[in-house]
Amino acid sequence: FVDLGASLPTPCRLSLQLYQEGAPLLVWGTGCKLFNPNGTTPLTTNNYYYSLTRLKASGFLMIGAKKLKVTGLTWMDHEWGVLSPVGTPPIWVLQDMQLSNGVHLMNSTNAGIKPKENVKMKSTATVLWPDGTSTWVDSVTIPLKSPFIREEKVGISEKKVEYYLQYKVDIDSSELKASFLVKSLMPDQLFIDSGLGLPDVYEGVASCEGEINNNAVTGTAWIEQSLG
Secondary structure (H helix, E strand, O other): OOOOOOOOOOOEEEEEEEEEEEOOHHHHOOOOEEEEOOOHHHHHEEEEEEEEEEEEEEEEEOOOOOEEEEEEEEEEEEEEEEOOOOOOOOOOOEEEEOOOOEEEEEEOOOOOOOOOOOEEEEEEEEEEEEOOEEEEEEEEEEOOOOOEEEEEEEEEEEEEEOOOOOOEEEEEEEEEEEEEEEEEEEOOOOOOOOOOOOOEEEHHHHHHHEEEOOOOEEEEEEEEEOOO
């Protein structure tokens, strides 16, 4: 790939070895949820979704002639089948979190609803506990101030989309009481459609801090937004 943000386009190369430790996060608690009751096969009826959230990574990054050794912990999603509930547009917001107490969490708002500043959104969270168990709970997500605004002309009209850089996530269930603030680490992390007719998607590395059952936690995070 090429770094187009440099003064001169700079070729880049990434080579990594990835190794998952422990159980996957099973989205919906089971890895499977009914999205289309009129489907005739499992793949046209259900959404299947799991994430490898403890992928240890090591390798190198080449930026031009400069070679950098890199290590870290990363996350991989695998989703297939029916990708959104029948009748909903391809609009979604989610936050992934790798927390300092070993808990990993995926929070997603109800499909088809665009975020608005300080307006509560119904959402659900899949929690991967340190023992490898996945559970699914209700949550509330609140977009916060100062969105990144993407403006472009589409034909004779103008397109303006607000991608929020901070989200507050609250969980109040019998098994888990938690609150998190998730912040994007840089404003413009938008993957722009290259003419294939697909929606632009904000894929943003982030940080998070908050508490679980009255214990403070911090962690790495990810903000994903497909808003049309």
